[in-house]
Amino acid sequence: MEPSEQKAVRGVGHSVRRVEDDRFIVGRGNYLDDVKLPRMLHMAIVRSPLAHATIESIDISEAMALEGVVAVVTGKDLEAHKLAWMPTLSGDTQAVLATDKVRFQGQEVAAVIAESPYVAADAAELVEIEYEPLDIFVDPYKALENTETIIRSDKEGQADNVAYEWEAGDKAKTDQLFAEADHVVKLHTHYPRSHPAPLETCGCVADVNGATGKATIYLTSQAPHAHRTLFALVAGLPEQNIRVISPDVGGGFGNKVPIYPGYVVATAASLLLDAPVKWVESRSENLMSTGFARDYHMDGELALTSDGTITAMRCHITSDHGAFFADAQPTKFRAGLVHICTGSYDMQAAHITAKGAYTNKAPGGVAYRCSFRVTEASYIIERLVQNAAYELGMSPVEIRRKNFIKKEQFPYTSCTGFIYDSGDYDASLDKALEMLGYDEIMAERDAARAEGRLMGVGIATFTEVVGAGNSKEYDIAGLKMFDSAELRVHPTGKAILKLGVQTQGQGHETTFAQIVANELGIPPEDIAVGHGDTDNTPYGLGTYASRSTPTGGAATAVIARKLRDKAKKIAAHLLEASEGDLEWDSNKFVVKGTDKSVSIQDCAFAAYTNPPDGEEPGLEGVHYYDPPNMTYPFGAYAVVVEVDPETGEWEVKRMVAVDDCGVRINPMVVDGQIHGGLTEGYAMASMQYIHYDDDGNCVGGNFIDYLIPTAVETPKFELGETVTPSPHHPIGAKGVGESATVGSPAAYVNAVLDALQPLGVKNLEMPVTSGRVWEAIQAAKAAAE
Amino acid sequence: MSRVSLEVNGASVDVEVQPNTLLVQLLREKLDLTGTHVGCDTSQCGACVVHVNGQSVKSCSVLAVELEGAKVTTIEGLAQGGELHPMQQAFHEEHGLQCGYCTPGVVMSTVDLLKRNESPTEGEVREWLEGNICRCTGYHNIVKAVLSCADKMKAGDASAAE
Ligand code: FES
Ligand code: FES
Numbered sequence: 001m002e003p004s005e006q007k008a009v010r011g012v013g014h015s016v017r018r019v020e021d022d023r024f025i026v027g028r029g030n031y032l033d034d035v036k037l038p039r040m041l042h043m044a045i046v047r048s049p050l051a052h053a054t055i056e057s058i059d060i061s062e063a064m065a066l067e068g069v070v071a072v073v074t075g076k077d078l079e080a081h082k083l084a085w086m087p088t089l090s091g092d093t094q095a096v097l098a099t100d101k102v103r104f105q106g107q108e109v110a111a112v113i114a115e116s117p118y119v120a121a122d123a124a125e126l127v128e129i130e131y132e133p134l135d136i137f138v139d140p141y142k143a144l145e146n147t148e149t150i151i152r153s154d155k156e157g158q159a160d161n162v163a164y165e166w167e168a169g170d171k172a173k174t175d176q177l178f179a180e181a182d183h184v185v186k187l188h189t190h191y192p193r194s195h196p197a198p199l200e201t202c203g204c205v206a207d208v209n210g211a212t213g214k215a216t217i218y219l220t221s222q223a224p225h226a227h228r229t230l231f232a233l234v235a236g237l238p239e240q241n242i243r244v245i246s247p248d249v250g251g252g253f254g255n256k257v258p259i260y261p262g263y264v265v266a267t268a269a270s271l272l273l274d275a276p277v278k279w280v281e282s283r284s285e286n287l288m289s290t291g292f293a294r295d296y297h298m299d300g301e302l303a304l305t306s307d308g309t310i311t312a313m314r315c316h317i318t319s320d321h322g323a324f325f326a327d328a329q330p331t332k333f334r335a336g337l338v339h340i341c342t343g344s345y346d347m348q349a350a351h352i353t354a355k356g357a358y359t360n361k362a363p364g365g366v367a368y369r370c371s372f373r374v375t376e377a378s379y380i381i382e383r384l385v386q387n388a389a390y391e392l393g394m395s396p397v398e399i400r401r402k403n404f405i406k407k408e409q410f411p412y413t414s415c416t417g418f419i420y421d422s423g424d425y426d427a428s429l430d431k432a433l434e435m436l437g438y439d440e441i442m443a444e445r446d447a448a449r450a451e452g453r454l455m456g457v458g459i460a461t462f463t464e465v466v467g468a469g470n471s472k473e474y475d476i477a478g479l480k481m482f483d484s485a486e487l488r489v490h491p492t493g494k495a496i497l498k499l500g501v502q503t504q505g506q507g508h509e510t511t512f513a514q515i516v517a518n519e520l521g522i523p524p525e526d527i528a529v530g531h532g533d534t535d536n537t538p539y540g541l542g543t544y545a546s547r548s549t550p551t552g553g554a555a556t557a558v559i560a561r562k563l564r565d566k567a568k569k570i571a572a573h574l575l576e577a578s579e580g581d582l583e584w585d586s587n588k589f590v591v592k593g594t595d596k597s598v599s600i601q602d603c604a605f606a607a608y609t610n611p612p613d614g615e616e617p618g619l620e621g622v623h624y625y626d627p628p629n630m631t632y633p634f635g636a637y638a639v640v641v642e643v644d645p646e647t648g649e650w651e652v653k654r655m656v657a658v659d660d661c662g663v664r665i666n667p668m669v670v671d672g673q674i675h676g677g678l679t680e681g682y683a684m685a686s687m688q689y690i691h692y693d694d695d696g697n698c699v700g701g702n703f704i705d706y707l708i709p710t711a712v713e714t715p716k717f718e719l720g721e722t723v724t725p726s727p728h729h730p731i732g733a734k735g736v737g738e739s740a741t742v743g744s745p746a747a748y749v750n751a752v753l754d755a756l757q758p759l760g761v762k763n764l765e766m767p768v769t770s771g772r773v774w775e776a777i778q779a780a781k782a783a784a785e
Numbered sequence: 786m787s788r789v790s791l792e793v794n795g796a797s798v799d800v801e802v803q804p805n806t807l808l809v810q811l812l813r814e815k816l817d818l819t820g821t822h823v824g825c826d827t828s829q830c831g832a833c834v835v836h837v838n839g840q841s842v843k844s845c846s847v848l849a850v851e852l853e854g855a856k857v858t859t860i861e862g863l864a865q866g867g868e869l870h871p872m873q874q875a876f877h878e879e880h881g882l883q884c885g886y887c888t889p890g891v892v893m894s895t896v897d898l899l900k901r902n903e904s905p906t907e908g909e910v911r912e913w914l915e916g917n918i919c920r921c922t923g924y925h926n927i928v929k930a931v932l933s934c935a936d937k938m939k940a941g942d943a944s945a946a947e
Contacts, residue, residue, distance in 0.1 A: 021876070025876055025882065026820070026860065026861065026863070026864055027818070027859065027860030027861045027889045028861070029886075031819075033823070034813075196920075199822075199824040199832060199884070199918060200824065248884075249884065250885070250886030251883075251884040251920045253920070282826050283827070504884055505883035505921045507883065671880075672880050672883060672926060675922055679923030702827050703829040703830065703918070710917070711910070711914035711919075712911050714923055714925075716925070717923070
């Protein structure tokens with residue numbers, strides 16, 4: 001037996017084509033709805049048509065009478081098993097099936113289990129529910145003022161509609177700086193309610209085996225291990241008997257982080273009926289009931305000196321959580337990491353306050369392609385800075401440069417307590433302006449203005465905080481935010497890497513293999529990457545908040561290095577040299593000053609066939625990585641738009657995005673992540689909106705009403721990069737999956753506002769629809785007359 | 786129930802279907818061809834696009850009973866004799882897919898585009914893709930893949946003609 005031949009290593013920095021494509025491009029992926037088990041039953045959920053109403057009665061007799069119906073489950077049935085309520089990931093509770101009253105349109109009230117999905121859906125229509133309507137609150141400000149109608153009457157001691165209150169920063173110092181300021185810039189704006197809407201909706205197949213007690217739960221999950229633990233805690237199932245399998249996931253973007261009532265009901269039904277139960281959301285169920293995002297009403301203020309130096313920031317947030325506070329926030333941070341809102345700027349103090357409201361809307365507040373509310377934070381500061389520039393008569397470039405945290409200041413401790421690991425904000429802005437041809441573009445804009453055309457240039461220079469934890473500060477539902485990697489190198493030099501994180505399109509099967517290749521010299525095509533099966537992977541908190549590379553990627557690098565250290569002992573034994581005389585050269589150990597070497601494959605073979613005396617045989621190990629800090633990706637985005645004054649339509653002429661995510665593992669994959677994020681940023685800025693009318697009806701519950709960009713509207717992107725490695729990450733990488741969603745909305749909106757600047761338009765709310773632009777133009781014209 | 790006979794990916798199929806069974810349900814549930822996906826309930830996302838008699842259609846908006854005698858090709862039937870279709874190859878090369886959920890529909894749709902227009906402009910590719918939603922890629926690399934496939938197919942035709 002001979003170990004494998006030598007091949008190119010292609011580690012970090014190579015645009016290796018993705019191995020996951022092999023199955024996806026021929027239609028051989030295995031997504032949740034593709035899972036089909038013997039004797040499988042199907043579940044449909046009966047939902048409330050009303051936004052707020054007591055449940056007077058539920059009659060299931062007609063539904064039960066339909067041929068093919070196996071069971072109808074109501075909240076009362078679940079109550080008997082103490083499953084009518086479940087905890088949310090933000091320490092609140094959420095109704096699994098409503099028992100007392102419904103609190104939003106689309107809320108889960110009953111579930112039908114039947115032999116086919118069609119029978120289940122038909123029977124769901126036959127469940128008769130009588131409701132008694134209650135007062136409806138869709139406006140968080142009104143909900144917060146009100147103490148008569150308590151939406152969360154289920155919570156003991158809840159005498160109002162306040163979900164939480166939270167603050168960060170130094171109030172006294174901030175107040176003082178505002179009192180001393182030469183100039184104060186204010187902005188009230190709404191980051192509207194949106195929905196991540198991955199193309200695959202959420203669902204599960206729960207298979208509880210009555211003979212063995214083993215519960216195998218196939219789940220569209222971004223965090224299978226955390227979900228397993230929560231299932232154990234909620235359902236009281238022994239954790240060793242629960243296996244969560246997250247198959248191929250058709251996009252997540254935060255939508256697949258929470259646990260939804262449908263998962264719990266399907267699991268309970270499978271347990272009681274001793275048969276697998278499948279539940280797959282329809283698109284409208286997805287948009288109306290699971291994991292919305294944003295809905296932050298923000299009052300931001302900047303204090304400045306007359307020369308444009310920002311001294312302090314204040315921001316108050318009124319956040320609308322719907323009926324249940326179902327964000328997934330680290331316990332300490334009720335409003336997520338929104339206190340990163342001082343952004344890329346060096347200021348002396350900030351004070352951030354947040355008050356969460358319960359309303360009669362769908363629950364959530366998930367971080368949609370975003371690390372815990374960093375998107376909202378980035379939006380408010382980048383809008384404020386642009387307004388400050390206008391009000392002080394400075395250029396948006398000049399004011400940014402003046403206030404940037406300078407390269408020499410890193411690591412930089414922000415006034416709200418973050419320790420920025422590394423950055424070079426001037427370099428990234430320079431690069432963006434150079435790519436744009438800023439001076440020429442500004443001249444073009446001014447010439448267009450002279451002709452009466454509305455052309456605008458918008459800039460955003462964002463800083464993110466991603467990659468939770470460290471575990472001292474960050475947790476989800478008490479579970480500490482570390483992550484893990486297990487690496488097994490086989491005798492023939494091929495390897496299996498198992499991860500605690502879970503891909504939903506990010507390409508981990510390719511990129512994490514490249515990390516191993518980089519550290520251990522085994523080519524990526526010789527490494528199989530496994531994830532998403534809790535029986536077969538080490539524990540981890542999952543993939544969201546751009547944390548996979550910062551945590552799981554770091555764990556992968558560290559375990560590969562540990563195995564390399566062991567391989568070195570084996571190499572010394574094989575080469576009859578001392579370890580000190582050996583040098584690592586990308587995929588082999590060389591005896592210094594000679595041409596004698598052994599490859600990593602030779603070492604792997606020897607680990608099983610000829611281990612050194614006293615050395616443990618084999619070449620495998622697991623590492624749990626608890627990052628010392630978060631990573632702080634940043635970038636500079638510049639957008640050029642032209643607005644049609646007659647219709648209010650606006651078109652993106654240029655979109656230049658310079659990202660710095662530290663060391664890039666696979667540049668092709670990084671660019672792909674940025675393209676996707678820029679598109680979702682554009683979507684937020686221009687069209688995506690989950691709106692509710694005064695009666696609590698969701699407007700946006702399907703792809704007709706909830707607009708998402710197609711290839712036609714989506715701009716073309718020009719990407720650039722700077723590379724400022726993270727000093728604490730083993731390979732210098734930062735997260736990147738969300739940078740563009742975080743950074744770009746402000747750039748688009750700033751560009752449209754810049755175009756309307758000659759008319760005196762000061763604010764536009766997202767989504768900046770042509771209708772809103774047209775109204776703003778008319779209002780500005782009327783005001784000028 | 787009614788019977789319908791058709792050809793799917795070159796094999797004859799003779800099945801009982803309900804009058805309201807959709808083509809996508811026939812493919813996924815009866816024939817286990819799960820490469821064709823469902824992403825919406827309003828015929829907007831295009832995850833379900835297949836070819837019927839050589840033309841791309843949204844299989845969520847076609848009744849199975851209408852397909853007597855039809856030739857249906859799904860993503861599983863696109864590669865021939867173990868060789869990927871140039872469009873599949875181009876999506877792989879240009880990183881035109883991420884989660885892969887939209888991919889079968891987008892690939893089937895754009896294969897049809899190139900049959901109708903062998904050298905589309907970028908704008909024409911974008912217009913054609915209006916009925917296909919992708920939430921991951923921002924379309925950037927999808928468009929690149931289609932244009933590069935068109936170039937390669939033309940070059941292939943040219944060299945074949947020589
Ligand atoms: S499933 Fe969305 S268009 Fe067919
Ligand atoms: S690749 Fe995920 S929807 Fe297109």
